[in-house]
Amino acid sequence: MIKTFDEIVKYAKKNGPKTIAVAVAQDAEVLNAVKDAKDLGLADAILVGDKEEIEKAAVSCGVDVGTFKIIDEKDKAEACKKAVSLISEGKANIVMKGLVDTSIILKAVLAEEAGLRTGNVLSHVAVFEVKDYDRLFIVTDAAMNIAPNLEQKKQIIENAVKVAHSMGNENPKVAVLAAVEKVNPKMQATLDAEALVEMNKKGEIKGCMLGGPFALDNAVSVEAAKHKGIVHPVAGHADILMVPQIESGNMLYKSMVFFAKAQNAGIVVGAKVPIVLTSRADSHTAKLNSIAIGVLLADR
DSSP, X not given: OOOSHHHHHHXXXXXXXXXXXXXXXXXXXXHHXXXXXXXXXXXXXXXXXXXXXXXXXXXXXXXXXXXXXXXXXXXXXXXXXXXXXXXXXXXOSEEEEOSXXXXXXXXXXXXXXXXXXXXXXXXXXXXXXXXXXXXXEEEEOSSSOSSOOHHHHHHHHHHHHHHHHHTTOSSOEEEEEOSSSSOOTTOHHHHHHHHHHHHHHTXXXXXXXXXXXXXXXXXXXXXXXXXXXXXXXXXXXXXXXEOSSHHHHHHHHHXXXXXXXXXXXXXXXXXXXXXXXXXXXXXXXXXXXXXXXHHHHHHO
């Protein structure tokens, strides 16, 4: 089982190189990431966007874009459409967000003519490497689904499980998070957790071990779980942290980045191909980590 981002890159190199279609590529951090991905043998890239702005951004960060194919398209919505069309045409395996709003690129991905829909919910899956922990953590959904209902939560878990499987964890432990670890009829998150656990027991959610509701502490800390008297295989050992809604997920995501200084990656799952989607504030290392996960997913 993969436990660090260094290992993710190592294993992704064995599956590469793939081709990334970068939508609105005039972003220095993105260009740095795709340059590193190419140097490592992870992926090549086709840069779609304003060619003049791409070249300016490349000069600012010292990246030679002469080794990449550039498709000149100044309109951001059209650039997203053209990047997605490269997938439909079989010329690329992964879509990557550049300097463009998430809603614009997702609209292009979900367009009927793109042919990338699967009928499933698209969800954001973040991966973190946190100091002093013996495993990577997956957090979902911190960026897309605002207040998912029970069926959407089921699909969000299934998307996250696919990412865990791509990283060599064939039976990830999923903790359904809430503010408390007991079912409370007044707290919908705990009721949903109970229902999701039952789905897992019935085989309706496969490929993982699911527990909840858990508060964050007893999901990731064996000591905290023991202190609360919680006896469950997932308690203290969670690999996947399923948050109840976007606010809690977003806060957990940014707490890990800014307080814990964790390495991170972000990807959108649920379409026919992985979509590398990180925050504009994320470093090029985070974007490179995300590309590596995209390569692992594209191979599966």
